[in-house]
Amino acid sequence: MSNSNAELIARLQQHDVGAFDALYWQYHEVVYRNILKFTKDAIAAEDILQEVFIKLWEKRHTIKTEQSVAGWLFVISFNLSVNHTRKRLREQTLQKKLAAIEPDSGMPAGIIRYEEQYQLLESAIQQLSPQKRKVVTLCKLEGKTYEEAAGELKISRNTVKEHLQAAMVNLNDYIRKKAHIYIAFFVALLND
Known part of the structure; x- marks a missing residue:
């Protein structure tokens, strides 16, 4: 069986952990680099990367086999990175005000x-x-x-x-x- 994205998604939807692993190893580095570029925080990037792949597993039934997995992962990672950055900015602003x-x-x-x-x-x-x-x-x-x-x-x-x-x-x-x-x-x- 070939490992095309469509086949991997179909297998993933059937709870195939091997398909999940294959998608993880295929995309985790590029997703991590994109998150790190945005957050500029290695620890946060690792946490967000885990969240992205948790969401992939949780939402596996909503992903269409013809859909771009890379695009889906990018959108999820971008949204989680934005949320993290907003939260961090709010906390930093509040800390500065507290210090003043x-x-x-x-x-x-x-x-x-x-x-x-x-x-x-x-x-x-x-x-x-x-x-x-x-x-x-x-x-x-x-x-x-x-x-x-x-x-x-x-x-x-x-x-x-x-x-x-x-x-x-x-x-x-x-x-x-x-x-x-x-x-x-x-x-x-x-x-x-």
């Missing part, structure tokens, strides 16, 4: 750890509508201008500004209700 806040800013020493702060902020952002969440992510976490966010979301600059103002009110209210000791920290962070 002076230690004696009224926060009780040793009470609040970074992870708790981050989780509360993430929880507050998740309470927003999808559009407001996108605007907050773009403008506050990724540092984009109103114009850049408007272009990316295909809405007007004024709409971005209105969504951001409303989101900030919602975030401040949520945080105030959830944890009184965080108010000064997050007001400073979000209104920065």
Whole structure:
């Protein structure tokens, strides 16, 4: 039996681990290099590579035998790399903002750890509508201008500004209700 992609996909759909192995060995190096070019992080690239091939196994029934396996793997790896990079950028932005806040800013020493702060902020952002969440992510976490966010979301600059103002009110209210000791920290962070 030849190892053409169509045959390998047909075998993969029949739960043939040998077909999965053949596809892995055929494509893992090029997929890894593409991920590494995008993420510039070898450890993350290895993790994403594993996710790509896990998805290949999980989605094996949805892949058509005439479909390009290389193209499918590239799209999945690209999407996972973008998600990883966005998450890393958000975390780096938040860390920079945290570092800029002076230690004696009224926060009780040793009470609040970074992870708790981050989780509360993430929880507050998740309470927003999808559009407001996108605007907050773009403008506050990724540092984009109103114009850049408007272009990316295909809405007007004024709409971005209105969504951001409303989101900030919602975030401040949520945080105030959830944890009184965080108010000064997050007001400073979000209104920065």
